[in-house]
Amino acid sequence: MRFGILGPLDVRTPDGTPLDPGGPRPRALLTLLLLDAGRTVPVARLTDGLYGDEPPAGAANALQSQVSRLRKRLGLDIGAVPTGYCLTVSPEDVDLHRFERLAREGRRLLGSGDHARAAALLREALGLWRGPALAELPDAAPLVARLEELRLAAVQDRVDADLAMGGGPDLVPELRELISGQPLSERLYGQLMRALHAGGRPAEALTVYEEARRALSDALGADPSAELSALHLELLRGQEPARQRGVPAQVTRFIGRADELARIGALLADARLVTLTGPGGAGKTRLAVEAARGLPDVCFVELAPLADGAQVPYAILTALGVRDGLHAPGGDATERLLSALHGRELLLVLDNCEHLVDAAAAVTGLLLGDCPGVRVLATSREGLGITGEALWPVPPLAAEPAARLFADRAAAVRPDAAGLRAARARRLTDEICAALDGLPLAIELAAARLRTLTLDELAARLGDRFRLLSRGDRTKAPRHRTLHAVVEWSWELLDDEERDLARRLTVFPSGATLDAVEAVCGIPYPEDLLASLVEKSFLDVTDGRYGMLRTIHAFCARQLAAAGEEERLRDAHAAYFLRLAEHAEPMLRGGDQLPWLAGLAAESGNLDGALRHLTRTDPHGGLRLLAALSWFWRLRGLYGERRARALELLDAVGAEPPEGLFEEYVLCVINTIAGDGDDPAEPERLARADRLVAALKGPLRLPHLVVQWSVAGGPDHSMTELVRAQVGAHPWGVALLDLGLGFQEQFAGRPDAAEAAFAGALAGFRETGDRWGMANCLDPLGMFADWRGERDRALALLDEGLVHVRDLAAPEETADLLHQRATVLLHRGDFEEAAAHYTRATDLARTAGVPDKVATARRGLGDAARLSGDTARARAHYEAALETYAANWFSLGQSVRTLVGLGRTALAESRPEEAADWVEQARVLASDTGELAEVAEALAAVATDPEEAARLLGAAHGLRGTLIAGDPDVVRVEAATRARLSPEAYEKAFEQGRSLRSAAVRER
Template sequence: MRFGILGPLDVRAPDGTPLDPGGPRPRALLTLLLLDAGRTVPLARLTDGLYGDEPPAGAANALQSQVSRLRKRLGLDIEAVPTGYRLAVSPEDVDLHRFEHLARAGRRLLGSGDHARAAALLREALGLWRGRALADLPDAAALLARLDEMRLAAGQDRIDAELALGGGPDLVPELRELLSGQPLSERLYGQLMRALHAGGRPAEALTVYEEARRALADALGTDPSAGLSALHLELLRGQEPARQRGVPAQLTRFIGRADELARIGALLADTRLVTLTGPGGAGKTRLAVEAARALPDVCFVELAPLADGAQVPYAILTALGVRDGLHTPGGDATERLLSALHGRAPLLVLDNCEHLVDAAAEVTGLLLGACPGVRVLATSREGLGITGEVLCPVPPLTAGPAARLFADRAAAVRPGHAGADDEHQRRLTDEICAALDGLPLAIELAAARLRTLTLDELAARLGDRFRLLSRGDRTKAPRHRTLRAVVEWSWELLDEEERELARRLTVFPSGATLDAVEAVCGIPYPEDLLASLTEKSFLEVADGRYGMLRTIHAFCAGQLADAGEEDRLRDAHAGYFLRLAERAEPMLRGGDQLPWLAGLSAERGNLDAALRHLTRADPHGGLRLLAALSWFWRLRGLNGERTARAIELLDAVGSEPPEGLGEEYALCVINTLAGDGADPAEPARLAHADRLVAELEGPLRLPHLIVQWSVTGGPEHSMTDRVRAQVGDHPWGVALLDLGLGFQEQFAGRPDAADAAFARALAGFRETGDRWGMANCLDPLAMFAHWRGERDLALDLLDEGLVHVGELAAPEETADLLHQRATVLLYRGDLAAAAAHYARAAELARTAGVPDKVATALRGLGDVARRSGDTSRAREHYEAALQAYAANWFSLGQSVRTLVGMGRAALAESRADEAADWFEQARVLATDTGELADVAEALAAVAAAPEECARLLGAAHGLRGTSIAGDPDVVGVADAARARLSPERYESAFEEGRSLRSSAVRQR
């Protein structure tokens, strides 16, 4: 028999015939017995279930009578035992127990990662419900609530499984309905966020988090759990575009090369450097892409667009998704690359190394020597010449794969091409492929001609052309001659207008938009010509940009009439991109900055080429372009890339600014300052820049110059009366002044004034819509809120800042804000969430190649471990942080805090002498850096007398301008001192320390 209690009681005979248990009492009795099918149900439970708290006299006899009637009516085996009754049926015959079994099995499969089976079992379990459970059992509210919770949990497990299987949009209505009945379920909020995000609605997903936060605060006075907060941050991080590049997507089928793929796979398993060699057009790039596609952690680096070897490390950094921060001047690119790859094991695919073979070999050798996990798959027309390199020549396609490639590409341009079905056409196809030496690029170019030629015409033309060129330069490789013949033959099939545009398009090193083509090439309405060149495989088009394959580009460039024509084109190209950059420059400081940032990023190759040309041909124009790009470089990309170009431009311009270009010249000098101390001429240029900036009259046309100078020259340059006049009254400039004033007030120990200045700056930047400015204000505002103990406000401010830096694709600044958020959570006592934030901050900083900030996150993990009582683990983190810090102005201050952490860990282990030694080291270092507030609070913990403790706490308050509310490291020390002193003596000593400030700490 089968029984159902997940709805109205349902009893079925073995053949499926429904059976009637009788009236309400028998139905209730059977339901009670089925709840514990196969087990004894106590008499008291049965009596209470049938009659409630006030059973009638003779209830036991009445119960026995009801059992007897059930036995007779349904033929059930109900056993009477001394303590109650047992229904002798298998739990598997009762829908409730089957539901519980399926739900548990589904949850186990979900945990093991078998999402498909988990979803199937959970759907089966939920399908057993036919309505309100236990419908025939009165007064079962508590039991019913438990069953409803089980049903909800199984439903949520099923949703988790479907989300893991790629579900999303279809789950949103169901989740919203569930939330309407469970408005405080954090799990449902999290699932709705994930479903919306999976459905391409990330903004709505973040809004759901705010709904959850408000609902929990209004109903319970609590914040979202660490898990929901972590999901919120995960979705925020999911918006960051700064990720390493995997292999590029391909638009055509890959044909042949099975043996080569197997060999490359075997070589990469045992060798750290494999170089695919062969002539241009042999298919090296496509083979490398296909070989790397199935491998984990692949980063594809395209070297073909680079102009010189110095750009190779920057290209790898860009491909890895590493960029300079908004505040960090670019340093040595190679060192940053080594830092970004430290501890990682990616496969770097370095494509098209031949024109930069020496530089590619140098960087590759350095990476392989310093990063033991890194492997490299290179493509080049010659080997890199590094010890341990294994060369893998890429041969021509054999006859069969070559013919299949030709037929596949021919069918794409001429539907119904019967090359594989007709004997004559098969023979012609084989002849064409043999004449082209099986080179894939040549085959594809030839197949593209079938748009306008028959196969016979194609074979005739191709044969004539190759016979003519076979008598060319015998010193050249035959395949090179053959490929050139194919390209030249394709060239001659163009009409004169197409050739003219193809020649002029070679001025664009990284593709061009339609507007750029029209403006630079001087051909009105070029749309039809561009379409024709695209159809004839001379151009590729993607996202509105037209570009040439490198082989085609090189050939067409060689067809330019003379050097004068090339110079005229380069002048027009540079002029267009100078105008574009100057039009974009003010837009980068407002609400439209994101599309303009994206637009300039797409044109980086063209902008770099324009700057190189102007540096040589028109240095004054070069100053204008470099100045217009300076803020773009600060917000996006690798700042270090600009230094060499700025130095070259400065040499071309001379030692004094040209008339009317004072700001541009000052920015050029500022851009020569890399900030890494490697250039002995840098101090002189620093002094030169200081003089130039001082001489500028306001209001500035390029107010971001002040930011660039304050970052490069130091905070002392960020705020003076002269700067006020230079910035003027533009809202962005006024907000910038308040931002600088906020930092000055903060450094002076006046937090209230600093907070007010940052708040004004935030309002100003919000008015302009500048995300950079808002993020820079939200960070310190959150810190001050944290100091005041307003930690919910601090988290809200940081969350807004995380949105802005995510939109700016700034992983380093994201790491900063996550670190700040972790600190707030740490003080709030949410140690697990704080640790997760610190770990994520370390991961982002490591990926960005910023070891100082990795160390700072390690210090935070040390603080978490110490406050959780694991002092041994805390010391490990602190020691790792101290080893990682570099000797610069940023890390010295963090080193002070780490030394303080070491002292507090020793103090927690009752090693007061060791703690005092750590604190003394921190004090000595802090005396030089000004980071004395933390040291003063730490020294208070080992003070010999309560008056000394109070004075040191007062000094810390004076140095910082306030105390950090609820600091557990300080509260206990202060309470102990207060307990040993009268209120008057404590306040007197505290005020004495506050007035002495740093001198009290130094003398201690």
């Protein structure tokens, strides 16, 4: 339906048929609802609008009745809520709201210089008026007056558009009629003067000024405004009327920044001074231009060319189009400026204030204080520092709009830019944009180099970005033409102390805390200097950490190298972070894990840089740092980082452990072991680590070494009398000992003893508050509950463990627990949910860089697919898992389980011979009791002799200590075997297998 309230109420169906809302009361009610179409109108506002200040008794009930009749009469959707009523229609179906939208858009186009489209939209908006607005509402005079003001503003905007397109004589009658109704509107007088001048009637234009002067004097006792007086003076001199400088037109598309534009618009609605801050090249000017483009009466002032703060008011006067002669030539420019803006409503855009920030602030403060209709949008590398200023730091472009900007600008310089959308090119584009900090200027300069470079060549040369990006737009000021010039311009605005600190800060690869800055940079009490650098957009600060964009970092690093301080500062940097890591190391094994893990994670770049420096200059210090970080790496799954660093450091240290650093040396060797089978020297390092660990007497200063070695070397190394001495009597060490004992008992097929050991370890880790330890106990405890068929308890234990590992942000342990939880769900028959868990475990393991765990999760997906009947998908998952497994102790057992899965898949597809072959491969490969138990159950599934199947099920029970209650694979085999044997024969064969255990599998 269509609704008109800009005139008598008009309601029409989509085909144009008019509808009658009824008498005066329903017509007034519908008008009130249409004023807020699509929004809830409070009951009080409706009753006031219908009945005035003295509504009758029972007005609320009467209103409800009126709404009900209106619904039925017109078929309207009028919703009722406790606070009021809402008419569900689109604002576009109401002429008032369409008028406001079209008028806004027309004003925006007028400001951007698109006069023809502006005129068309404004005419369409004004054409919606059919008479006096809100004709059905009594006592609506204030609202009607506001709408008439909007209508008049739209008419004046349309006149401005017509004048800009060369209109003149044809506008004169209309303008004279408008002035007769608005005899104090200086804007209308000015438009009439321009129209007469354009029509070749300058004398009449001058007469209009005199009419305006008399009208203002008689009614208000005031003189014409500075703007109207300036127009009069220009016409007296026979000059073309000067125009104020609107926002400059742009030759390239504006990309991204929608959220920033919305936020700036909201700030401008609430604050009279909004300053966009940020480093050079962040796009402050373009953002200000776009934010101001759609606003009425905007004046753009470029301050970058000015060399003296005294020139600021003159620059604003020039941009306003105010020429000498308004007052006596040579008069005070600030007074002239205040006079020119007095009484005006205008947005002043002051661009590039940073080099004249004091003068810009002084002038802005005067304007805001003396001219209440003036608002200011400033761009600067630091705020103006005026009370009430709303600061908006312009952030770098996010990855997606940065890539779009790069592609857009690249399309202008090379014909094959469409190739940038290919997957590899997109990856390179993302890397280039990230390396350039998402700075629009840097991205545009880089895209321009594609005229002569390939994308690969461009990416490879970004290490020397200032030389590479040294050719820019010739129309820009020199300081804005190249990346180096932009940053150098900011550098020159710093004082000596700020430059000194800025270049020293580049010793931090990943930002720094206040403590680190003070300790490393050698500047006492650096708070004020840091704050100043933040204010000048040379630094950013987040949660107490100070950082630099890489582009600024690269520039300042050159300054540091030129100053000759680099090596001394790197020594201080490495010493500070070595102290930090050694202090943090014991904290990672107790209740303070989380804050210390977060702290080390925040310093990862600094710690890595310190380790590289120490490896080169002080390998013994490097050993200490690597050892202090080893447990952190283990908890966070940072495998790729630790191995490369450890190999480099081991070469630097040499073949023998340094005195006093034996444990540190052993940890370094352990960290070189990846277990992926790709390094032919790894078996020798593994044997060497075994010998070194055996020589450690204990108690260890770094007891987590035992865990690191157990993971790298395998379960045979996890529990010996030597380990008891190595972990010592500390509660964490005792709990770790129980954890190892639990695994030993589990591998030996003694689940009750294993469960008791894990429970003891859990109690010990709870005492210390170590979340890693608790999670690693809850994992097997959940498994034992699952074996007994206690699925709900198993899930509860695993869920508690997941809370701990998620707190730790430990991806590998999280993947393990998700895998274990998925297995419980499989046993419960929730195949779809289990598959979702395995998928999440796959993603986490891949993120952590642990291919074994990726393959394990793929095997789980194979189990889920097979048990749900999708054998083709199961086979694909199993085969993918086998391809991924690395050649280490852990992957051996998982390979066995995957071969078993392939055997069960072949059996489900009625290929018993193939199934037997897969299971036989698993039997040959199996080593520990857990693997043999699963192989025994699989062999029972492919056995043709029921007594042999019963013996193999018994062997599985003896090896594991139990059969898994409700395991769908075992339940089917057990039921089929029992159906073919008498109870006595089954029990006899089962007991034979349970006593033989591995022999029943090996000697088969």
